Amino acid sequence: MTRSHTPDMVRLGLDEVHDLTRDTLRAAGLGAAHAAAIARSITRAQADECHSHGLYRLLGYVDSVRSGKAEREALPVLARATPVVLRVDAKRGFAPLAIEAGVPALIEAAKTYGIAALAIHDCYHFSALWADIEPAIEAGLAAWCFTVGQCCVAPAGGTAPLMGTNPIAFGWPGPQDRPFIFDFATSAAARGEVELKRRAGEALPAGWAVGPDGAPTTDPAAALAGALLPFGGHKGSALSMMVELIAGPLIGDLTSRQAKAVENGDAGPPLGGELFIAIDPAVFGGATLAQRMSDAQELFALARAQPGVRLPSERRYAARARSAGGVLIPAGLLQEIRTLTSPHAAAERTEGG
């Protein structure tokens, strides 16, 4: 752990990020299997400089361990509804361990039958969707995943929160070593972005939100008390409703509104489900697998050749390459994380739990 040139940033090795996460979660009382899975998840996000899903997430995870929201020792159980529909009951534990329990079976089913689905049930999802599907993409599959986010988004034309931020991720198994993967909220902005604007005292771009009075607002506080809007007008709104349906009722799990009703208000994630779909390109007819990979590659190359165009995952892969030598973490965040395991915090935990 060394100070960097920027005074308030500290350089950590990825193994330090991993161990700090694991040890902090263990000290908070989380079971070893969950602490290890979350440490892997946070380390990957931090390596890709997805700061919102990196070490920063540890604060919320610890809060949900302490509040009693997440089951500390829950062991996820994999079941097969059919050879191509898999289900993991997360038993109210955090998602990463449940995802690790389900994705290898999803990959195997998709490779055997061409298409398969995996539903993660009854979990607290706090990780990045791109990371959830990446193992399937690396195994040569195209894959999606969907989860229902915090209920704070109004349908297009409306003014009251009804839907979650409802992210969608999709990945294609190429190009080699840096596959095309996107992952975005179907709201105009993630709720965290609005919170950051509020802390920074900055106005929101037009079109992100309405206030509690239903009128368009650029005031972050008014937006948080009102509703975020979907991206892309009625089309984004339809996609948000789709995610609400397929990561909720389709798999027999909660809508964002139902999750809000059982929420304890800690700094962690809402209860809910996650849907994965994976397809093996090799199983379809038409062009050979080599030809279709080459056709996709040409598409990416032509996109990249246009000045101003960036493929969705390029920034992450550049960060990943940089991060082999370590990552920069705000000193204040590290201090906050260390405070979580201080004797005072431990005493609070004992009193609370």
Add this chain to the structure above:
Amino acid sequence: MTRSHTPDMVRLGLDEVHDLTRDTLRAAGLGAAHAAAIARSITRAQADECHSHGLYRLLGYVDSVRSGKAEREALPVLARATPVVLRVDAKRGFAPLAIEAGVPALIEAAKTYGIAALAIHDCYHFSALWADIEPAIEAGLAAWCFTVGQCCVAPAGGTAPLMGTNPIAFGWPGPQDRPFIFDFATSAAARGEVELKRRAGEALPAGWAVGPDGAPTTDPAAALAGALLPFGGHKGSALSMMVELIAGPLIGDLTSRQAKAVENGDAGPPLGGELFIAIDPAVFGGATLAQRMSDAQELFALARAQPGVRLPSERRYAARARSAGGVLIPAGLLQEIRTLTSPHAAAERTEGG
């Protein structure tokens, strides 16, 4: 066929729309099975007042019969790559007959295994995606379909056409008799909308297009010579790229750019494929099927209760109810269709083919 109160509109019964379509296609030389499938497709679109996919489409279909683009007698062949991956080889015929050949098998596979995919290969797709998936939705499934549209869309940040208009349709099997189904282009607007603006001498809204010089334009002619833009910035662009990948290379069919390269320039559709995915909600765990239908119903009801919110398919269902008593067709369009089967047009056809 009776004149309506609007002087230049003519009221036709749905059976008249159907028979006019079938007879016009037959007179142009199209095989009976294709003419019947297209007549069903056009009649459904016209009944839902999707004018762009109703009788208006007949002009393009006839043009592609006459130009020799579409195989007049091609009989689609259904094959099973696996029990849950189905393929229909359309053999360069129009899509509606191939879709009718594949969708019942898709429904059966999804009901048996919980999830299934169907690829339509080597077809000329000119129909509305909502209509393509509606039989699966009516059978109680959630379903998607995707196809690659005409290559005229630049990726976000870019200026040159690389992707098609690449529509996405999704449907949920409720509410009863008027299920939630959306169907939209991932471009800011369909190419047809831009053409209509040009004919009307109207400016485009900002953000729809760039001109051949790469600069943003509101001039429809410049937009048609330049490129349309995706809806919703980089998120819509990522979705357009996803459709390009999954309705192209994933299933072993053409990208929009490859289709453009083999295009003969008639008024009909480009060559390509279509991907369907269907999921049976009944197969997943968690809530009962009745409970999940009720949860979705509550979501729709709460959306509709917000002033200003309309669900994607409501306008179509209202039109469908009205259309039992007949539909209004522009007299000029009817005249144009009748001209197609006049002796003069028939002579042209003989010379051409």
